[in-house]
Amino acid sequence: MKSVLDMIIIRRHTKCFLHEIRRTLIAERIPQYKERSALLPGGLNTPFPIVVEPDIDLELLFKSHEQLQENLQRRHWIVDVKKVEHDYHLWKKLNKQIAEATARRSQLEELHQWGEQLYALNAKFLVACLRLPAPLHGAVPEITGRKLLYEYGSQRKSSLTMRSWRDLAEVTSLDAAPFSSFAFGEFAQLEYTLLNYFNKSLDAYNMQFCSTVNVVKSFVIEAFGYHFSDIKNVFNIVAEHDDDENSVELLHLFGTSTPLGIVSPFIRTNFTSDALPYYVYSIGRNYNPHSGQSSCIELLAFSNEHSQHLLVDDHQKAGDERAKAFEDILKKSITNCVNITHPKDINLMSNSVDFIYIQLATIITSFYQRLNVPLRVCLSPSYELLSYESLRLTIEVYLPSQIDYVRVGSVSLIDDYLARRLMIKHNSDNKSYVAMVHARVADVSQLAKCVLEASQTIGRGIKLPSVLSMR
Template sequence: MRSWRDLAEVTSLDAAPFSSFAFGEFAQLEYTLLNYFNKSLDTYNMQFCSAVNVVKSFVIEAFGYHFSDIKNVFNIVAEHDDDENSVELLHLFGTSTPLGIVSPFIRTNFLKDSLPYYVYSIGRNYNPHSGQSSCIELLAFSNEHSQHLLLDDHHKAGDERAKNFEDMLKKSISTSVTINPNEVNLKSNSIDFIYIQLATIITSFYHRLNLPLRVCLSPSYELLSYESLRLTIEVYLPSQIDYVLVGSVSLIDDYLARRLMIKHSSDNKSYVAMVHARVADVSQLSKCVLEASQTIGRGIKLPSVLSIH
């Protein structure tokens, strides 16, 4: 079996660091997958958002980054037109990143009747370590905070809430193969229920691709500062003889809302709760699909759900 490098026309240039260029079928496959996920999300009537590329320092600090972190963040020095001696440090992440999709809602006060609210974006992700990638991000807002307790806290507290939550999550994901969009309830304000529903929906997208799949909860030491829970979705990449990360669903609750002043109603203390999902790292997923779609005659036969996109 050939690796995606043998099957795809991908080129890197010294003149364009952190970037690669795809040609032919591999480039087309990336757009086919983007279209597939876009139409799949549209089935659930979620709002599409054109997010932002560049944010100010207070935004990245809300996510736990340091404004001067040049190893993990692309920084831009911007001069002010009215004062040539005054400069401002800005930060490039891309339109399809957690920072990009949250930024349009900074200092927003949602009407209570407008929640829950679901929004997603499609675009590029810029990272000094992995370069550029095409991703799809999703964000859900609610006015009800999480009742979920992590298992360690559950044992200390002596109740069954954490265990019940994780049992419900596992059961729901196990049935995602046969999920019917018409039977999915996205109107509940429970952020825990929203988390389970989104994890189930997104997992179902991958099941339809008929790829070897692994879904698991991340241990607490792998969580980012703004996450209280993360479910990862991995797809098998034969050339690496391993599963690679292509998606995730994170429970944020009100961590970011408090730092970025995202509220509901007129109460100054009513912060929204959030769930963030990376629906797909399409650049990474394309490699998995390409390798899994090889035929005996050295051709490529894509999954049937992609042939109609």
């Protein structure tokens, strides 16, 4: 009996050992792990192909030392700004020397040396600039917490007769699927009812539905501020090609209804002027190592006019009169969302990205207000913003079982941050980059919990809001 147990133990250890060897061999065969950047690969033999040509406005980026430093400090980023600025001046000097020597066709030996210095500098300096965050919008709160703009409904307190969504829903977790759960009955049906509600509501505004992608390449996630080898924040997939056993590619799973999924179809797109503004949305799954999977609805708006409120100049300070005027208009428009009775009440034809932002925030808030759930709309502080966001409006709905509000939607100003990295332009001008607004219209999986708890009645089961029960 003992010998049989020993054989089983040895077999298990051998299996684990072989598995670890295979993982090590695959990791060694992925040269991407040794590369600094997928968005701006260096060298002729780089493992990453050159898919896009990022174009960062370095002059604007380094126009104001104070604004750059303030942006990083408010986001809680630790960057040696003086070192980056020193590299910028060296980069400008080398480019000027090379241009002058090339024009005169002289100083061939120095030209070779300058070229080598510039090549080495590009691998560090330009990559560092690509990863710097977007400039802040003037309306981003300077306070430490979120700034409340709008609140609707009263919080329903939890009681002994009130059940949480876990008690009301038939949700099962399986060991075979650690990042997901399976819902049955009314809870599962409610998710589809909510998806249908938002889908029809968006269609009423003639927004285009887009079939997006689940998996993206490394250069795409780097444009959003992620790193291709950071397994804590993304699901990495190792793809081995059948025709070449030594060819291994690193791919990344996010889901169809994510900012990465909805932006990907437009990489290297050149919009015509009469096509803008352009609105597109997607419905699908979102995959995240921290929160698992969820059903979401994403929206993307394109414009050929850039924001007038970005803090890129010493003369533009956070909280100035223009920023306050923008915040006042935003607050007033969201507050009046209850008066929207028809899509014609909203103007989506303007190319002003600031106006588009206000209109989308108003439309999406009205969707939630019709659900008759306690909600609040807040401006997120700078330290909550992702690197590609200049401004974010967060929509939260009250969840009684948590005695707190949970985030279910957001509207983010991106301006041309992603467009410059992913070559999304308008007209034939190579320097005309589109401005974008991204919105998470709804995290339906999270919202369903809030609606379920808010809709329960004593002795009469679940009574859904009228806009859902009619569907």
